């Protein structure tokens with residue numbers, strides 16, 4: 001093994017190793033020399049003021065934005081040179097802020113289309129609906145609290161149910177790392193509570209990275225919190241620790 005490949009596999013203890021990750025937009029470093037590690041089974045929450053670089057970090061991890069420098073290793077594989085679809089295939093799922101579900105299809109059909117063998121809308125037209133798929137759709141629908149809504153058109157779901165459906169569409173692909181950008185924005189208190197329950201259920205054998213502004217929700221879900229400020233880590237640790245950090249109170253929580 002040469003020196004470079006030895007270095008590439010240094011942090012296999014973690015599901016995700018992000019090291020010295022940097023992206024520069026015309027000289028402005030939106031993410032600046034970021035290093036953090038995520039364990040299997042961990043729920044990591046990224047918080048920080050507007051413009052801190054939170055969404056850009058997820059964009060870098062899922063391949064939507066190319067890193068200028070640094071490395072992202074997922075199960076020991078370098079992701080920074082892979083295309084978005086290759087990263088999805090490697091086991092990384094990303095949910096954006098606005099749900100991208102098919103409103104005219106039922107809950108069942110939305111989940112079925114997302115089943116890996118379905119290969120999107122066109123592939124699924126020629127796709128035999130086997131018992132295996134039906135079982136998996138039912139199992140995921142149960143997890144996302146939509147088992148009694150399988151025949152309902154997605155358009156008629158509440159805002160919270162649509163968010164859960166999209167999480168379900170990712171879960172059916174069995175990602176080992178799931179990234180969620182503000183999953184409870186616009187949800188009722190009851191829906192937030194159920195979403196926290198859902199996140200705790202789905203971390204069995206996988207990790208979740210969540211960007212969130214709702215501190216009550218962060219307290220409910222976070223195993224560890226990373227606070228970003230101006231593209232850098234300001235603080236990291238338990239919610240308890242981060243909450244009482246004067247620098248965090250100064251730039252974020254005190255506002």
Ligand SMILES: Nc1ncnc2c1ncn2[C@@H]1O[C@H](COP(=O)(O)OP(=O)(O)OP(=O)(O)O)[C@@H](O)[C@H]1O
Pocket residue numbers: 025030048049050051052053054055056057
């Ligand atoms: N493609 C881009 N080109 C130029 N600047 C960008 C680009 N993407 C993000 N930025 C800038 O990078 C900074 C970080 O943005 P980002 O959206 O990651 O912040 P954020 O922490 O997610 O903020 P918010 O909480 O408001 O969503 C901002 O100043 C933003 O204007």
